[in-house]
Amino acid sequence: MKRVIFKFAVIISILSLVFAVSACESEKEQAVAPGHSTSSQKVKQADGEKIKVGFTMDTLVEERWLRDRELFRDAVRALGADVEILAANGDDVLQIAHAESLISQGVDVLVVVPHNAEATATIVKKAHMAGIKVMAYDRLVKNADIDMYVSFDNEQVGELQAEAITQLVPKGRYVYIGGAITDNNAHLFKKGVFNVLQPYIDSGDITVVFDQWTKDWTPANAKENMRAALKANNNQIDAVICANDATAGGVIEALAEQGMAGKIPVSGQDAELAGVQRIVEGTQTMTVYKPLKELTQTAAKIAVQMAKGETVAINRKVNNGKIEVPSVLLPPIAVDRSNMDETIIADGFHSREDVYKK
Template sequence: MFSNLKKGLLATTMLASATLVAQSASAEDMVALLLPENVNPRWEQQDAAAFLSTMAEIAPDVRVEVFNANNDTSVQQRQAEQALTQGAKVLVVIPIDGESSAIIADSAAEEGIPTVAYDRMINSPNTLVWVQADMFATGAAQAQHVVDNTSEGDTLVLLKGSPTDPNAAVIHAGQVSVLEPLFASGERVMGYENWTPGWDPAIARRSMDQALTQLSNNVQGVVSSNDGNAGAAIEAMEEQGMAGTVPVSGLDCTVQAQQLMLLGKQTQCGWRPLHEMAAAAAQVTVRMLEGTDYSDLATEVVQNAGGNDVAFVPVDSYSAVGAEGVAYVIENDPSITKDMVCQGEAAATDFCQ
């Protein structure tokens, strides 16, 4: 998908609220990219880097300013206000909270500035475009993987995402679509579940420790909503001698997650072509600046939680399992190389030899 877009990444790490200028920028036009946090390295190292790279290629005279709110909704709102004051003509926002971020889209609309929701939906009637993969299907794939690798009567733990992230609820709904009938019939047992505010791995670790304590280590599967949660669960199980014996799902296919997959400790991760997502967002942004049509990119329409229609740019996803899944991600993700994955303990695996 979006094969016409360049896939090279700008190798850079952004500081919070840092201004990054596309090559040959004249500063006649400025757009703002608002990141939610730096707990997950993907936002700066993959999404923002790919957005900047594509903007530099297709609109070199456009200045791009990148902000990081560090999981503070009030900070993100202030950063949006700052961007508008500085003359931003498009806001591309990865919201911390789909509800409170509506203020950002509404404020921008009052000034005639369009808002693009990237990755996470913004529940405002003024959200014009949403760029994302099918997160319901992603959650269903996570759950199905764990079900396929457990047996009748086995006990599962669900480590859900951040309760303020709209994606977390959709991912969980996908998981429940697979798991609820099995819980109802007794084919699987719901042992423990908890949300993870801010997608903070430290909170996920405490949840997994609590689960193991409450269940006396009687856990046969972990349905984790992302790689951070998965890594935390694996750390907790490592202390109990259980890591590598329990299927664990994830999302994002970070380098650490792929290393854990090669070691057999994390067994699945949902992968999205973040470079394509960011490139598509950049393409839409430039069309907005030019006042030209972007319906060839936003090929669908979805409703946000407020019941408002939003043009939707769909992106593919892939359920990566084991070494074969790692090979697929390395082949298709320009931000990750085999050398990056084959470090530390993972270097001794057959895949890295």
């Protein structure tokens, strides 16, 4: 009988040890949250296999996004990592498909320039289910547990635009031509603009007589908006604030049709070559320069840190409707004819020959 009791006690002890080990392993698995560094990543790094960054972009239509693609690719490779870049041409369904493709390829971190700030929340969920962290690049992803946001201070972009135009036209009839309503940055630009305009509006010095978004940011749509603004106001317009240089280009074409180009102050943003050439010519008043080399190098460095599970230093938290997103926001720079040489040209963003057409 004693032997039976002894054997039973031994069996109980062994089973207890097995359950304890299983519980320990379970706790270890639970400690790895979705999107955080996993043991497979550590094995990859230990074996010397390169980290792979996936980059899904909204579009390559505008000049600046071509620059982002090339500079980001160079910055990631300079850090010893690989990068796969796909552009969705403004198609939400295609962008989600691109993200799924990058996830299936086993990228270590996913970087997203969203076409639609809301729709791309799906991408974040899919990546996190695969244990992959997600960074929003330049445009915030709304209502999602995004891991990181790297951009410029986009509200300040709008403030710089409005400050430049109100210095020239402190009283008058204003037109605001915004960006795409689906782009969260467009809302931030507009918020910044009206931060500056509101006191003038409240005092009665400025009246905003036309305020419209521009579908897909296209110059053609901006041109039609401006034509509508001019028609509705019998050409009685004193200033135009445009969300970027592409929309400013369309607006200036509409003004030129009425013989008003160069007579009405027009703002822009992105420091596109066509935009800075218009500043030199006198048909566009200013642009906002966002040093893309700094942005791409910062984003690449952080993406690699995220892939390795390293701590990332942030300077802001931005609410995306769901969480306070850890963020790194860089300062933009207002540029007009007076400081063109010491900013855009000095940085090599555009050559002096191209800007001045010499």
